[in-house]
Amino acid sequence: MSQDRLKRDAAHAALEWVEHDSIIGVGTGSTVEAFISALAESRRQVEGAVSSSEATSKRLREIGIRVLDLNHTGDIDVYIDGADEFDPHRRLIKGGGGALTREKIVAEAARTFVCMVDESKRVGVLGAFPLPVEVIPMARSLVARKLVGLGGRPEWREGLTTDNGNLVIDVHQLDLVDPVTMERALNDIPGVVCNGLFAIRPANIVLCAAPGGVDTIR
DSSP states (O other): OOHHHHHHHHHHHHGGGOOTTOEEEEOOSHHHHHHHHHHHHHTOOOSEEEESSHHHHHHHHHTTOOBOOHHHHOSEEEEEEOOSEEOTTSOEEOOTTSOHHHHHHHHHHEEEEEEEEEGGGBOSSSOSSOEEEEEOGGGHHHHHHHHHHTTOEEEEOTTOOOTTSOEEEEEESOOOSSHHHHHHHHHTSTTEEEESEEOSSOOSEEEEEETTEEEEEO
């Protein structure tokens, strides 16, 4: 079974958490694209959506869903997004698409965070996927040196500017056995806006699609 088919299966399973006339948060990435398509096909009515990226906002408007400002909505019912990796405790690495900061903000505002993945994203310990870190441009070299000091191998993702006007450094070889501690340590580096560890606030539910069906991990 193709990875695209598994992404579609996970996306369709996520519709179960979309309540009629609710306000939902919507993430960014290829699995989210599948979710938006599934939402359009389902004709399920929502009051509106808080988006984690300009690309997602554009796609939501194309299917007739109002994009709302989080400053005006307050807490939202559910946030639905994908991930680059997840571990047995539903902790995640996110940010492969560069939208990690807004994704983390919307996840924090949600009562329930539903993560859609295919089975290739399941790991015992996070860290095979390089960890994205969003940085203020003037601090790129400073942050990179600090990341080396933490045991990582930083690589500037050249050519990418985030929707917030910042840069992304992908960090290889970090020890993420204790992702909560590492998430806090990274956030304490001056110039770091956000990092792609979702460990302090993990997903509430992971929908993991495999050829045998979609596993719901709570």
